[in-house]
Amino acid sequence: MSGFFGFDTSLPGRGNSGAQGGRQQFSGFQASNVDETFALGGAGEEEDLAVYTWGEGGMGGGGLLEGGDDLNDETFGGDMGEISNNFQFSSQPAPAPTTKGKIASTQSRYKPKPVSDPFAFSEDDFYSSRPTAKKTTSAKAPSRPKASTAQSGSVENLWNKPAVSSPAWGTAPSSMTKPTPPPSASYSSQPPAPGHIKSLEEIEAEMAQMAMPSTSTAAPTQQKVLSLEEIEKQMMEQIEPPRQATPQQPAPPREATPTQVPGLAGSGYASQQALLDSMFPELGKGPAAVPGQPTPAFPAGQMQEGQGQPQPPRPSPEELARMEELHKRITAKIQSMGKYNNLMGSSDKDFITRIQLSQLATADPYTSDFYAQVFSALKRSRMIAEGQGDGPTVVQVGAGMGLGVGGPVGNRFGKMGQNTMTKLSTQVKKLVENRAQHQKVANTAALQGALGRVTRGNAAAPRPVLAIPTSNKPENRPASQLNQQTGVHRAALTKKQVMFALEELYDAILELEQMRREAPPPTAMEEIEIWHAKCQAKVDIIWRRLMVMEPLDISNPHPFISLVNPIKGQKLFPRLLRHLPHTQSITLLSLLIATYTQLDVVVRAPPPPVADASLLTKADRLDRAKREAETDSFLQFVIPGVDMIINRCGLGLVAGMLAISAQRSEVWRVAATRPGVALYTALLSKAQSLIRSPTPDPMNSQQNQQVDPAELEQWSKTFTYFLHVLLPHLNDLFPSSVAQKAAFGPGAYLIGGDAVSDREGQEMERREAEVWGFVAVLAVNAAEEDQTNLVGALREKILHTVQSSRHPTVSPARAEMKLRNVNMFLNGLGLDASMIE
Amino acid sequence: MDDAANSGISEPLDLVKLSLGERVFIKLRGDRTVTGVLHAYDAHMNVVLSQVEETIHIVDVTEDGNPLPPRIEKRNLEMLFVRGDGVILISPTQQ
Numbered sequence: 001m002s003g004f005f006g007f008d009t010s011l012p013g014r015g016n017s018g019a020q021g022g023r024q025q026f027s028g029f030q031a032s033n034v035d036e037t038f039a040l041g042g043a044g045e046e047e048d049l050a051v052y053t054w055g056e057g058g059m060g061g062g063g064l065l066e067g068g069d070d071l072n073d074e075t076f077g078g079d080m081g082e083i084s085n086n087f088q089f090s091s092q093p094a095p096a097p098t099t100k101g102k103i104a105s106t107q108s109r110y111k112p113k114p115v116s117d118p119f120a121f122s123e124d125d126f127y128s129s130r131p132t133a134k135k136t137t138s139a140k141a142p143s144r145p146k147a148s149t150a151q152s153g154s155v156e157n158l159w160n161k162p163a164v165s166s167p168a169w170g171t172a173p174s175s176m177t178k179p180t181p182p183p184s185a186s187y188s189s190q191p192p193a194p195g196h197i198k199s200l201e202e203i204e205a206e207m208a209q210m211a212m213p214s215t216s217t218a219a220p221t222q223q224k225v226l227s228l229e230e231i232e233k234q235m236m237e238q239i240e241p242p243r244q245a246t247p248q249q250p251a252p253p254r255e256a257t258p259t260q261v262p263g264l265a266g267s268g269y270a271s272q273q274a275l276l277d278s279m280f281p282e283l284g285k286g287p288a289a290v291p292g293q294p295t296p297a298f299p300a301g302q303m304q305e306g307q308g309q310p311q312p313p314r315p316s317p318e319e320l321a322r323m324e325e326l327h328k329r330i331t332a333k334i335q336s337m338g339k340y341n342n343l344m345g346s347s348d349k350d351f352i353t354r355i356q357l358s359q360l361a362t363a364d365p366y367t368s369d370f371y372a373q374v375f376s377a378l379k380r381s382r383m384i385a386e387g388q389g390d391g392p393t394v395v396q397v398g399a400g401m402g403l404g405v406g407g408p409v410g411n412r413f414g415k416m417g418q419n420t421m422t423k424l425s426t427q428v429k430k431l432v433e434n435r436a437q438h439q440k441v442a443n444t445a446a447l448q449g450a451l452g453r454v455t456r457g458n459a460a461a462p463r464p465v466l467a468i469p470t471s472n473k474p475e476n477r478p479a480s481q482l483n484q485q486t487g488v489h490r491a492a493l494t495k496k497q498v499m500f501a502l503e504e505l506y507d508a509i510l511e512l513e514q515m516r517r518e519a520p521p522p523t524a525m526e527e528i529e530i531w532h533a534k535c536q537a538k539v540d541i542i543w544r545r546l547m548v549m550e551p552l553d554i555s556n557p558h559p560f561i562s563l564v565n566p567i568k569g570q571k572l573f574p575r576l577l578r579h580l581p582h583t584q585s586i587t588l589l590s591l592l593i594a595t596y597t598q599l600d601v602v603v604r605a606p607p608p609p610v611a612d613a614s615l616l617t618k619a620d621r622l623d624r625a626k627r628e629a630e631t632d633s634f635l636q637f638v639i640p641g642v643d644m645i646i647n648r649c650g651l652g653l654v655a656g657m658l659a660i661s662a663q664r665s666e667v668w669r670v671a672a673t674r675p676g677v678a679l680y681t682a683l684l685s686k687a688q689s690l691i692r693s694p695t696p697d698p699m700n701s702q703q704n705q706q707v708d709p710a711e712l713e714q715w716s717k718t719f720t721y722f723l724h725v726l727l728p729h730l731n732d733l734f735p736s737s738v739a740q741k742a743a744f745g746p747g748a749y750l751i752g753g754d755a756v757s758d759r760e761g762q763e764m765e766r767r768e769a770e771v772w773g774f775v776a777v778l779a780v781n782a783a784e785e786d787q788t789n790l791v792g793a794l795r796e797k798i799l800h801t802v803q804s805s806r807h808p809t810v811s812p813a814r815a816e817m818k819l820r821n822v823n824m825f826l827n828g829l830g831l832d833a834s835m836i837e
Numbered sequence: 838m839d840d841a842a843n844s845g846i847s848e849p850l851d852l853v854k855l856s857l858g859e860r861v862f863i864k865l866r867g868d869r870t871v872t873g874v875l876h877a878y879d880a881h882m883n884v885v886l887s888q889v890e891e892t893i894h895i896v897d898v899t900e901d902g903n904p905l906p907p908r909i910e911k912r913n914l915e916m917l918f919v920r921g922d923g924v925i926l927i928s929p930t931q932q
Contacts, residue, residue: 499856500855503855568858
């Protein structure tokens with residue numbers, strides 16, 4: 001069970017509990033109570049983590065004192081009566097109904113119990129034993145105020161029960177494991193039946209009873225010196241409003257009883273309650289403040305007499321059945337969990353908590369707990385909007401160690417929060433310091449276990465519980481290795497090397513991004529300079545790791561291309577570009593264009609679609625899907641960056657890039673792929689916009705000068721060459737033509753025909769549009785006679801597209817797309833598809 | 838070159854790091870395997886995967902105790918957290 005579950009679900013239920021009071025009269029299985037039970041239990045869990053004082057002698061588990069029964073009094077507190085009652089709930093071995101019907105006095109006072117009610121015993125015992133308890137306490141109090149009272153008889157019985165598990169919710173374990181020899185006087189009381197089982201309601205009521213002392217601020221030390229009168233008074237309080245302790249009723253925990261449980265005040269429940277108070281302040285109010293009043297949890301008759309509150313409608317039988325079902329499930333769950341109660345002592349819990357905390361502590365909480373920080377920032381902004389306070393995002397634990405917290409600390413843990421976090425941080429601080437000392441002694445421990453062998457450690461070099469990074473690994477850079485063997489053509493990077501290099505790059509990028517976030521205030525000039533230098537150093541490292549400066553022919557594919565081939569590397573690309581200076585990004589782009597054919601997305605471009613997907617094997621389909629995914633990712637991550645760099649280039653550079661591409665690759669092959677089309681389109685349209693709009697730009701007068709005649713001439717030469725290489729293959733650039741060419745057999749006629757679904761058809765048109773856009777910029781850039789050549793080369797394609805758009809079987813949407821595609825090209829030449837008959 | 842790449846690898850889980858963001862194959866206890874894109878892992882081999890295909894190998898037994906031929910059940914999940922105690926092996930998928 002998780003404290004968070006309880007925490008979350010209980011909140012809405014709480015508001016209702018008052019309103020549903022009437023219902024609780026006849027149903028023992030109110031949902032709201034169920035909620036509260038879990039909330040309490042959950043809170044108990046939370047308390048385990050939050051409120052333990054690790055290593056401080058354990059107030060919660062003061063129970064690890066083994067020998068020496070003379071401390072029993074302190075361990076068990078002064079008033080065994082209350083304790084016995086409180087402990088009973090946990091000792092539920094089986095869900096079976098009571099074996100011994102101990103229904104007596106309470107039955108007369110309260111509503112008739114169902115025959116199968118398994119909760120019959122406890123209150124009965126409780127009350128029947130009380131007079132005796134009072135007597136014995138009074139008799140014994142002067143000499144030993146803390147001695148076992150009469151009711152310890154029932155405690156004793158609980159302990160002696162064979163199948164009894166230890167108390168739930170982690171209450172003082174030792175008190176259960178070490179039964180006290182019962183004073184003979186206590187046996188005058190009726191021992192409870194051993195087989196009794198506590199109901200959920202009883203558990204609730206008892207939890208509530210335990211919860212009470214926190215409000216009474218009873219401290220264990222005070223309890224030791226209780227006078228006889230005080231004890232008597234407490235007993236009287238218990239007797240006088242006996243209804244309030246009725247466990248039969250699903251009373252909301254806080255309202256159940258004013259019973260004091262002083263002996264438990266120090267056992268952790270007090271702090272738990274304080275935590276609860278802070279989390280659910282509304283709970284502490286209301287009925288708890290008026291303990292004498294009957295609570296809404298009483299049977300209907302009494303309720304009406306006593307308070308005359310309006311009665312909500314009875315729940316329907318189905319609802320009752322549902323609740324009963326729910327209740328059964330919960331009881332069973334609690335029982336199944338109860339098996340493990342108190343398996344761990346508080347020191348064990350401390351130990352585990354410490355291990356967990358030490359795992360969380362980190363030298364750099366802002367980076368290591370990045371997501372907690374982001375979450376915290378989001379939550380914080382919301383809370384500030386709601387007018388709530390602010391808090392630290394990092395809990396500092398010791399020198400340079402801390403752990404990030406998602407959400408403001410104080411609000412999360414309530415008013416206990418700060419206190420708890422302080423304790424927690426001292427604990428972890430101790431641990432971290434301790435660990436650091438140990439590591440100085442045995443630093444070789446870092447390598448232990450690296451090969452998977454379990455090292456048990458020894459006194460001198462204990463097995464590290466907390467690994468503090470001591471030294472950085474030597475930086476590994478394939479690039480530097482490569483540089484040592486210049487001029488040699490080597491094998492391409494292996495997949496493993498690529499992945500490793502990428503991980504290093506990601507690490508470096510993350511560090512750099514973190515560095516940029518930590519910019520010093522603009523006033524501190526010196527710091528800013530240092531910061532700039534540090535960032536620049538990091539950029540240099542990244543640049544070297546990118547291996548862009550490797551010789552062009554060092555390997556195929558080039559190391560840099562190997563890095564952009566995986567999707568992981570493509571995603572890195574835009575993040576890299578942001579940090580690279582202009583010259584470096586130009587270099588990078590030139591390399592990319594020069595080695596464009598080595599890109600996976602170009603070499604292994606997705607094949608044209610086939611008419612019938614069932615012709616493909618599964619491996620084929622997977623391969624196609626992978627290639628498509630890579631291409632999409634390349635277009636999504638790399639091409640925008642390429643566009644950005646190209647947009648900062650002058651005409652000369654653009655011409656140079658196109659020339660590089662035309663020289664080093666078979667242009668038509670590259671242009672037949674989507675990344676190729678995107679690249680060329682970007683280059684050509686940038687060139688055109690530079691040529692077309694040489695209007696002086698006041699912001700950037702340089703740009704105007706860049707379009708000088710020499711550059712223009714160079715551009716037109718390059719472009720003409722490019723166009724003429726491309727012209728014979730122009731039709732092959734269109735995916736639909738390629739698909740038709742690739743198709744064979746009976747499916748061939750299907751391509752582009754009616755059988756292709758409209759959705760696929762539209763996707764095809766979208767791909768076509770990319771190419772039409774490309775030929776449009778070709779047309780715009782081309783000289784007049786080349787434009788004629790262009791139209792001549794594309795004539796059939798244009799006619800076919802326009803005609804098919806008028807075909808009756810083509811859906812209107814697709815027809816419109818077709819026309820728009822053609823017009824994209826034709827309009828550039830001053831023509832329009834409507835002119836075609 | 839291989840030495841260069843290996844020098845940064847000091848423990849087995851460093852190899853898993855290389856598969857971050859890639860499709861991995863994970864064999865789990867209880868006759869299950871999953872493939873998916875690895876997003877995160879930790880020292881306990883808890884992993885977070887996306888685009889997961891889980892495969893469960895089931896052998897049904899008839900009433901008289903004879904096993905039927907094993908069958909395979911598959912399901913696809915958008916995002917999956919796999920608790921580390923069930924992980925037997927993690928490997929990059931071969932493609």
